[in-house]
Amino acid sequence: MAKKKSYKILVVEDEPALQQTLGDKIKREGWEYIPSLNGEEGLRTIKKSQPDLIILDLLMPKMSGLEMLKEVRKIYDKQDLPVIILTNYSEGQNVSEAIALGADIFLVKANYSLEEIIEKIREVLD
Amino acid sequence: MKLFTQLVTLFIGLTLIPLIFVGLLTYANTKGVITDQIMAQLVSIADIKKNQMNQVIDAYLADVEELALRNYLRLNLEEYNQNPTIELASSIEANIFDSLISSPEIVSIAIKDSKGKTVASVGDDYVEPLVNTKQSPAIENIFMNSQGIPRVLLRSPIIVNNSTIGSVEVVSKIDPFRIIAGDYSGLGQSGEVLIAKKNEAGDALFLTPIRFDQGAALKRIVKKDRTDVPSTHAVSGEEAFFLSGMVDYRGVPVLAVTRFIDRQGWGIVVKIDRDEVFQPLTSILLTFIVIITTTLLAVVLVAVFVARAITKPISQLSQAAGKLSQGNFTAAIEIISYYPSNEIGVMAKAFTKMASQLKELYRNLEAKVKERTHDLEKFELAVDSAYDQIVITNPDGLILHANKSIERITGFKLKEVLGRKVGSRELWGGQMGPDFYKKLWKTIKIDKKTFSGELINHRKNGDNYNVLVRISPVLDDKNRVVYFVGIERDITKEKEVDKMKTEFVSVASHQLRTPLTAIRWYVEEVYNGELGKLNKNQKDYLKQILESNERMIRLVNDLLNVSRLESGRVTVEPVLTDLVELIGTVVNECGILAKAKNCQLNFIKPKSKISKIKIDPVLIAQVINNLVSNSLKYSKSSGEKCSVVIDLSKKDPNVIISVKDNGIGIPSGLQNRVFDKFFRADNAIKSETEGTGLGLYISKMVVEASGGKIWFESSEDGTTFTFTLPLSGSPARKGEKGLS
Numbered sequence: 086m087a088k089k090k091s092y093k094i095l096v097v098e099d100e101p102a103l104q105q106t107l108g109d110k111i112k113r114e115g116w117e118y119i120p121s122l123n124g125e126e127g128l129r130t131i132k133k134s135q136p137d138l139i140i141l142d143l144l145m146p147k148m149s150g151l152e153m154l155k156e157v158r159k160i161y162d163k164q165d166l167p168v169i170i171l172t173n174y175s176e177g178q179n180v181s182e183a184i185a186l187g188a189d190i191f192l193v194k195a196n197y198s199l200e201e202i203i204e205k206i207r208e209v210l211d
Numbered sequence: 212m213k214l215f216t217q218l219v220t221l222f223i224g225l226t227l228i229p230l231i232f233v234g235l236l237t238y239a240n241t242k243g244v245i246t247d248q249i250m251a252q253l254v255s256i257a258d259i260k261k262n263q264m265n266q267v268i269d270a271y272l273a274d275v276e277e278l279a280l281r282n283y284l285r286l287n288l289e290e291y292n293q294n295p296t297i298e299l300a301s302s303i304e305a306n307i308f309d310s311l312i313s314s315p316e317i318v319s320i321a322i323k324d325s326k327g328k329t330v331a332s333v334g335d336d337y338v339e340p341l342v343n344t345k346q347s348p349a350i351e352n353i354f355m356n357s358q359g360i361p362r363v364l365l366r367s368p369i370i371v372n373n374s375t376i377g378s379v380e381v382v383s384k385i386d387p388f389r390i391i392a393g394d395y396s397g398l399g400q401s402g403e404v405l406i407a408k409k410n411e412a413g414d415a416l417f418l419t420p421i422r423f424d425q426g427a428a429l430k431r432i433v434k435k436d437r438t439d440v441p442s443t444h445a446v447s448g449e450e451a452f453f454l455s456g457m458v459d460y461r462g463v464p465v466l467a468v469t470r471f472i473d474r475q476g477w478g479i480v481v482k483i484d485r486d487e488v489f490q491p492l493t494s495i496l497l498t499f500i501v502i503i504t505t506t507l508l509a510v511v512l513v514a515v516f517v518a519r520a521i522t523k524p525i526s527q528l529s530q531a532a533g534k535l536s537q538g539n540f541t542a543a544i545e546i547i548s549y550y551p552s553n554e555i556g557v558m559a560k561a562f563t564k565m566a567s568q569l570k571e572l573y574r575n576l577e578a579k580v581k582e583r584t585h586d587l588e589k590f591e592l593a594v595d596s597a598y599d600q601i602v603i604t605n606p607d608g609l610i611l612h613a614n615k616s617i618e619r620i621t622g623f624k625l626k627e628v629l630g631r632k633v634g635s636r637e638l639w640g641g642q643m644g645p646d647f648y649k650k651l652w653k654t655i656k657i658d659k660k661t662f663s664g665e666l667i668n669h670r671k672n673g674d675n676y677n678v679l680v681r682i683s684p685v686l687d688d689k690n691r692v693v694y695f696v697g698i699e700r701d702i703t704k705e706k707e708v709d710k711m712k713t714e715f716v717s718v719a720s721h722q723l724r725t726p727l728t729a730i731r732w733y734v735e736e737v738y739n740g741e742l743g744k745l746n747k748n749q750k751d752y753l754k755q756i757l758e759s760n761e762r763m764i765r766l767v768n769d770l771l772n773v774s775r776l777e778s779g780r781v782t783v784e785p786v787l788t789d790l791v792e793l794i795g796t797v798v799n800e801c802g803i804l805a806k807a808k809n810c811q812l813n814f815i816k817p818k819s820k821i822s823k824i825k826i827d828p829v830l831i832a833q834v835i836n837n838l839v840s841n842s843l844k845y846s847k848s849s850g851e852k853c854s855v856v857i858d859l860s861k862k863d864p865n866v867i868i869s870v871k872d873n874g875i876g877i878p879s880g881l882q883n884r885v886f887d888k889f890f891r892a893d894n895a896i897k898s899e900t901e902g903t904g905l906g907l908y909i910s911k912m913v914v915e916a917s918g919g920k921i922w923f924e925s926s927e928d929g930t931t932f933t934f935t936l937p938l939s940g941s942p943a944r945k946g947e948k949g950l951s
Contacts, residue, residue, distance in 0.1 A: 100725055106732040113741060144721060173724035174717055175771065195724040195764045199732050200739070 092210055093117040095136035097127040097153065098171070099145045103194070107140065110199045124148025128156055136166070138210055140202075141188070143172040143179060151182060158187040167209045171202065215522040222514030226506060234499045242492050249466055249488045250452055256397050257468040257481040260404055264472055264479065267387040268350060271365055276348045278310060278320065278379045279367035288369055288377050292324055304331035307379075318362060319382040325375060334382065346375070350475055353385060353408075353418045353429065361385045361418070361428040385419060385428070392419040401484035403459070407433075407446050408477045415442040418477065423461065433460050441467035445478025459484075524555045528562060540570035600699040606656070606692040608633045620701045622671030633697065639668045642675070651682070655695060659684050665702070676703040716774045723767045730760050769905040773888065776912040785825035785917075785941045790859055790866060791816055793828055797835045798857065801843065808843045810853035817859050821866060825940025830913045834921075835868065837906040838932045842872035844899045845930075865919065865935035873929035882925060886911045910934075917941035 094111050096118065098104050104120050111118040119134050121127040123145040131139075139157070143150035154168060170183045170191045180191045189209050192202065278284065284306055291299040307320040311333045319334020335356075348367030356362050365381040392404045403422045410416040414432040421427045433442040441457050448471045459465045459482055467482035486493075527547045534543040543566045550556040594601050595614045600621070603612040610628050618624050621639040634640035634648065643666050654662040661683040669675050679702045685694040736742060738753040745753070798814050805812040839855060846853035851873055858869045877885055881892045889904035896902070914921040914934045918941045921934035 100729070102729040103725070103732070106729070106736060110732075110736065110741075173721045173728060175720070193724070194728040195731065195767070198735050200735070 090210075091116055092138060092206070093119060093134060093136040094138050094140060094206065095119045095121060095127065095130060095134070096140045097121045097124065097145070097150065098140070098142040099123055100142075106199065107202075110203060114203055124150060124153030124156075127153050131157065131161075131166075138206060139166065139168045140171050140206075141168050143170065143174045143183075151179070151186060154183065154186045154188060163187050163189060169205060169209060213522075214525055215518050218518035218522060219511065219514040222518065223507065223510055226510045227503065230503055230506060234503070238492065238496060238499070241495060242489065245488060245492060246454060246466070249483065250454065250468070252397055253466060253468040253481050253483065254452060256402075256404075257470045257479060260391055260394075260479050260481060261470040261472065263391045264388070264406070264477070267391060268472070268475065270387070271350060271363060271383060272348045272367075274314065274317070274383075275365040275367045275379060275381045278307070278381065279348060279369045281306065284322070284379075285369055285371050285376070288322060288324070288330065289371050291330055292376055295324075295330075300331050304333060307331060308333045316384045316386060317381055318356075318384060321380045322369075322377060323380060324377045327378075330377065351380075353388075355429045356382075361420075363388070389419050392421060395422060398481070398483050399487045401463075401487040403480075403482055405442055405445070405460075405480040405482070406477055407442050407480070408475070409435075409446045415440075415446040415478065417442075417460075431460060441465070441469050441480045441482060442478065445469035445471060445480045446476075447478070448473075449478075520551070521555075524549055524551050524559055528555070528559050531562060531566065535566055535569070538573075540566055540573060544570065597698075598700075600701075602633060602697045602699070604633050604695045604697070606695070608695065611694070620670075620676075620699065621668070633695075639670060640666075642667050642669060655682050655684050656692060659686060659690070659692065668699075676701055677706045678702065712774065716771060720767050720771045724764070727760055727764050727767065731757065731764070734760065766903050769903045769909070772909055773905055776909060776916075784827050784829075785943055786828065787823040788826050788828045788831070789823050790821060790826075790868070793832055794835060794857055794859060794868070797832050797839060800836065801839045804840060804843050805855070808846055808853060810843050810846055810855055812839070812843075812855050812857075814857045815859070817861060819861070821859070821861050824866065824936065824938055826917055826936055827941060830917065831936070834910040834913050834934065835870070837910045838870040838934075841906060841932075842870055842874055842930070844902070845874040845895055846872060847874055848898075861938070864938050866938060867933060867935050869931055869933040871929065871931040876927045876930050877923070877925040879925075882923075885923070886921075 094116050096104060096107050096111070098107065098120070099122050104122075108118045108120060119130060119136055121130045125148045127139070127141075128148075130136075141150045141154060150170065150172065154170075157166060157168065167189045168187065170188045171194055172179075172192075173194045175193045183191050190205060192205065197205075284303060287299055287303045287306070291303065303322055307322060311317055311320055317334065319332060321332035321334075322330040324330050345366070346368060348365065351364040351366045353361055353363050363383045363385050365383060367379050368375040369377045369379060388406060392406055394404065395402050398404070405421055406418045407415040408418060410432065412432075413435040415435070416429060417424075417427040417431045419428050421431075424431055433440050435443060437443050439456065439458055440460060441453055442460065444451065444453075450470050452466075452468045454466060457465055457467055459467070464485040465482040466485055466488055467480055470479040470481075471477070472479065524547070527549065531543040531546040534540075534546060544563055547559050547563050550559050594612075597614055598616060600616040600619075601614045602610055602617065604610050610631055610633055613625050613628055615625075617628065621628075623638060628638060631638060634651075636642075647664075647666065651662050651664070654660050661681060663679075663681045666678050666680060667675050668678050679700045680697060681699075682695055682697040684692045685696060687693045734753055734756050737745070738750060738757060794814055798812055801812060835857070839857065842855040843853070846855075854873055856871045858867075858871065860867050875894050875898055877892055878894060881890075884890045885892070886907050887904075888908045890908075891902055891904040911921050914936075918937045918939075919935040921932070923930055923932045925931070
């Protein structure tokens with residue numbers, strides 16, 4: 086039996102409905118789910134809880150996803166703390182910027198099922 | 212002086228001057244001749260008169276001498292002297308009385324004794340005894356008698372044996388003298404003969420009546436100081452001729468000759484009035500004046516006529532030339548009305564012709580210039596009123612002209628920018644990187660092609676603005692750049708609108724996607740049984756929800772793509788792509804759908820190898836996918852087995868990809884709308900209710916952005932869609948990364 090590693094997933098997302106489904110799904114996978122409602126909170130939470138991966142939305146109040154990513158990457162690089170951008174804001178500019186800032190993958194939420202998203206997480210963390 | 216006047220003057224001068232010259236000569240000549248003639252005549256007459264006078268005097272003396280020599284008388288007188296008796300006296304008286312009677316001209320005779328006492332006298336005039344006696348007969352005097360009649364007093368001594376015993380005195384008429392003086396023959400109408408002697412005062416006393424003064428005898432005098440009168444000279448003994456400067460006793464200018472009778476002391480003047488002498492001269496002069504005047508008139512008339520005939524054409528020509536020099540061609544031609552058949556006429560004709568040609572030339576030129584100006588005005592107007600900014604520069608980029616829009620767009624006025632270098636920081640340019648400008652100049656100056664691009668400029672007040680620019684070189688016939696024409700359009704607003712649209716679309720799509728995502732995830736989890744087992748019906752319903760939701764998501768994606776494609780924001784990233792591989796991948800992807808539709812999907816590879824071409828694989832894959840899935844979706848449900856064939860071939864300069872099906876086809880009436888946004892044909896809708904109507908629209912945009920063309924053929928038996936891609940590859944386009 087493969088040892089199911091328990092990952093700590095930080096989900097930075099301002100939509101409560103989406104937080105819930107994502108959270109439930111992660112929990113069902115047997116991973117730890119840490120929510121944050123905006124970039125600012127996200128940064129604080131990183132310090133507190135040391136996640137293995139960040140699911141990062143872009144459009145958020147107080148601090149946007151890209152801003153937070155910038156801050157994160159000041160401290161943690163891709164190897165240490167991979168980031169998956171999960172957003173419905175698909176402007177191409179953001180994609181290249183996000184990748185340039187050190188995101189691993191850029192996903193448009195509406196185009197992926199939860200199952201597919203879990204797959205991607207697994208891909209990145211393995 | 213005008214030519215006409217010159218000619219007339221010449222004519223007049225040429226005729227009059229010789230005429231006058233000749234006239235003057237003739238006059239002078241004639242005068243001389245006349246003078247000489249008259250003078251000779253006068254001299255001759257004067258001599259004759261002198262002769263005559265002498266003869267008359269001789270005659271007188273002879274008469275008196277005769278008496279004195281009468282023997283009878285002498286004897287009687289001698290006797291008387293001794294013995295003065297009355298008988299003797301009477302005898303003497305009777306003697307002289309005879310002479311008196313027999314000589315009509317004798318007026319009185321008196322015999323005087325030696326003492327001077329009158330012995331006997333007969334006749335009327337009696338004279339006082341004289342004191343002076345001469346020894347020979349002489350004319351003692353001419354005197355006025357008591358009646359005022361001039362008489363001659365003659366005297367002769369009576370001599371016997373050499374001693375004077377007495378004298379005889381005779382008073383005679385002066386008629387002989389008068390006759391001499393009264394003979395004016397040869398002296399014209401005004402000639403006179405004057406006989407005069409000096410009186411006691413020394414003045415000249417006329418002795419005889421004269422032509423113009425019958426009572427002049429012994430009355431009229433000419434004062435001795437009047438040396439301008441010939442009489443004065445005559446009585447002084449001068450024998451001369453006087454041609455000029457002399458007047459007579461009347462004060463009238465005369466020609467005169469003087470003679471002197473020595474023994475009497477009498478002067479003779481033969482004179483004639485100058486006027487009479489020179490009268491012929493005067494009439495010559497008058498005639499001459501008449502001739503000259505008449506000639507002058509005639510000459511003037513002729514001269515005017517001839518001069519006019521000569522000068523008229525010249526004058527016309529000169530006037531015409533004047534008008535020509537002022538640019539008045541019509542007047543120049545019209546002025547010349549007369550072409551004489553001489554060299555002037557030739558000149559005039561040539562001139563008229565030249566003027567006509569010039570007029571024509573000018574007219575043509577004017578018309579051309581007008582036309583060009585019209586054209587120019589049209590174009591100037593067009594350029595000036597263009598909404599975009601139009602700048603014309605010389606090959607070095609110095610601004611020659613800019614239209615009005617420059618002030619509106621850049622904030623600089625036309626006069627501020629003329630002559631300055633375009634694209635400089637001081638004006639509205641210079642904000643793009645050096646590479647940009649390098650490329651710009653290379654394109655227009657070295658490649659001599661049009662440059663199009665977008666850039667950012669700044670207005671005079673410092674504000675930045677977006678510009679769509681198009682700069683074209685204008686070349687001369689030697690392919691050298693003479694101008695650059697740059698058109699700039701301020702697209703700041705468009706860019707803003709674009710940006711807003713983009714943002715709107717992004718935000719809108721984001722806002723739409725968020726609830727769609729929520730629905731998807733929640734429903735998916737329930738559908739997958741994560742929240743408990745479901746019965747079939749529940750699963751069915753949830754499936755429906757999921758499918759509808761998926762449709763919505765696809766629609767949002769399509770809308771987003773369309774928006775991006777339309778605003779040109781899709782990146783075309785050409786990479787060398789193997790088409791065979793690409794199509795193969797798509798075929799694989801569509802495999803599931805093909806199976807579901809029970810369709811045969813075939814890919815016909817090309818006969819000869821097609822090398823990789825530069826295309827954007829993502830975009831082209833999308834197109835092929837769209838065409839294939841359309842073919843599969845719109846296949847016939849009954850009848851022949853559904854078959855979709857993909858063909859790849861090469862035909863210079865393109866590759867050709869076609870997707871052929873035997874599906875439901877596109878109704879002919881709707882075929883022209885197939886590529887329209889959101890268009891779906893009725894039969895398509897019936898066949899497959901899903902479908903956004905955007906697939907072909909997007910495919911067309913992608914194909915055309917890639918440099919190719921897309922078209923189709925369709926009937927009830929099926930449809931074939933074909934598109935081309937250039938072998939040279941698609942042009943790269945910067946936008947945002949790919950399609951959703």
